[in-house]
Amino acid sequence: MGEERAHRMQEIDKLYAEVHEFRTKESFTGLVSFVKRFPRMAPYNAMLVYTQKPGSRFVATPDEWRIYGRQPKKGARPLVILQMFGPVGFVYELEDTEEIPGAEGNLFPEGLLHPFRTEGNGEFYIHILKDNLRREGIGYREENYGSSQAGALHRNDDGGTFVFPSKTPKGKEKVVPHDFDMVVNRNHDDTTKCATIFHELGHYFAGHLGGYPDNKHVADRRSEHLTVGQEEFEAETICYLVCERVGIKNPSAAYLHGYLDRNDMIPKGISIDTILKATGKIERMLKSGYPLREMKKE
Incomplete structure (x- = not known):
């Protein structure tokens, strides 16, 4: 044995x-x-x-x-x-x-x-994603952007927490630090918004924005000094995989095919390991019952 x-x-x-x-x-x-x-x-x-x-x-x-x-x-x-x-x-x-x-x-x-209830149905995914973003410590809001601006994710330096009431009468409420904010174009349809969220979460789970002390599953990869092009390639690949696996068509396919048509090798410094793991983490956020962000113990 x-x-x-x-x-x-x-x-x-x-x-x-x-x-x-x-x-x-x-x-x-x-x-x-x-x-x-x-x-x-x-x-x-x-x-x-x-x-x-x-x-x-x-x-x-x-x-x-x-x-x-x-x-x-x-x-x-x-x-x-x-x-x-x-x-x-x-x-x-x-x-x-x-x-x-x-x-x-x-x-x-x-x-x-076909593991999901429907394919390409942004109205179904968007509500679950919004709730689970808060459970991950990410604020979400929509702004009146032009058609060329999809969204962005940035660190929140103003502090604050998301509060989740206890499921039992005698239990204690739980809090998750409000560490990031995501902004999405409110003029886009729900399916496009989902693709934007996937892309920004790709940056998040790939560690492009850095980690923070109490997060157990987001590494800080800023020390790798990835270029903007390298980070975008990883985020676009993650977005493409998530969208394809749930039946959503998205512009990431054109981006990746365009790059690969012009180059024989993928960019140096790209982490396939990170891409695959980030894809799996985003897919878990497409389901109800997503756990509150697990903290590192002191």
Whole structure:
């Protein structure tokens, strides 16, 4: 058992190392195209599947495949992913599964591709996002901007907190520091506003604005001295992935294709690891019940 665990950890280390190999235009676009096709899977895990089996169409755990009347073939090789309380979990690609004799199920579970209630419905996402921004410590307001200005995110130096009442009569209210403010063009439709929020959250979770002492999941990357172009490339890629995975079309696609058409390599200093993790964090903000920002303990 100890040898097996050690082997698994070696595989994880190898997969982590491969994150840094997606530097050419071909490998980067291949990775991004693959990750956007698996919205039910965490972006980082989609990358791990891509490095092991790039042509995968559908991947799921054995329990999930049984729901669709399928099971792993005898001797099929599982794909390694990371999981909560892991270190690893295993999934199987469609071609490595077979029908369970006598079972009823769908051969091609299209439902795996559509985890959200609707696709492209900004009216649905915008209300959840506004509430969850406050839970993350980010204020939100809309201004009467011109058509060329979408929005912005900046640090709030005026202090203040967001107060959340207790869910129980005897419980204490909770507060989250008001550390950032986001401004969005009120003249845009809800879907465009969502894309703007995704882009600005891309900057936030990528650490472009810096972290702060009590935040556990936003790193301060200002010491990396990224250029504006590098930061925009990361934020646009994050926005593109989130939008594509929830069915929203956005201008980030044109931006990325335009850049990659003119260049053979993605910009130096870009962190694929950061892009994938930020994408997953934004996707969690699209669901109700988003937890209040977790603080670092003194």
